[in-house]
């Protein structure tokens with residue numbers, strides 16, 4: 001199923017912009033250029049279309065599980081996705097949390113589904129600018145190789161944020177399951193303190209990723225968790241910030 005992008009504007013444009021503007025992270029400054037040249041920006045999204053998921057996807061495998069519970073036959077539709085690691089990174093030199101910003105197709109699709117009230121099959125990029133799908137998250141990575149999880153965390157800190165740290169400085173925090181309705185994937189959360197001396201490059205991701213590193217000072221981190229804050233960030237990021245503020249943040 002191929003679908004083309006429609007180019008028109010309707011009254012919905014103005015209605016959506018406040019959503020983007022309300023993101024608390026909006027004022028946080030970018031500290032690296034992405035790994036691409038300066039002409040490439042993550043919100044330059046064009047030629048968007050949908051296709052049915054091929055069976056050989058290396059990232060997502062859908063299937064239906066059948067089972068009997070307490071004598072009642074049931075089924076559940078599932079997605080097998082990779083487990084992952086995520087790292088709360090605190091830069092002691094700069095007294096800030098390091099987060100990453102990137103365009104997330106699934107979030108973009110979700111934002112539009114919520115706004116339209118149904119699953120879209122075409123997307124008007126004028127009406128829904130790509131910024132709507134840009135998240136701020138913990139540095140993270142999928143477990144798609146056979147290596148100790150802490151090694152994968154170390155690699156992600158280097159690839160995404162540009163800090164080279166030994167694994168003995170990466171502390172395990174928690175392991176939990178995300179997407180309990182559809183994926184049940186495991187994420188292992190780590191904590192790592194860095195200094196400016198650990199920085200070896202500007203980060204930004206590998207293999208075509210376009211990732212910006214952003215710094216969040218502690219008042220900004222506090223503000224993020226205030227009642228009614230509206231952010232486009234995964235729960236793991238909010239949990240990580242809350243854990244940091246509770247357990248590690250220097251007393252103000």
Ligand SMILES: O=c1ccn([C@@H]2O[C@H](COP(=O)(O)OP(=O)(O)O[C@H]3O[C@H](CO)[C@@H](O)[C@H](O)[C@H]3O)[C@@H](O)[C@H]2O)c(=O)[nH]1
Nearest residue numbers: 059082083084085086137138140141142143207209234236
């Ligand atoms: O359909 C896909 C899916 C992934 N990728 C690539 O696969 C890699 C995955 O990126 P990685 O940085 O390893 O993981 P994340 O995308 O950051 O996702 C992890 O971190 C997120 C934030 O905590 C969690 O929500 C996710 O479940 C978890 O997998 C990247 O190169 C992507 O570009 C694709 O190219 N196509």
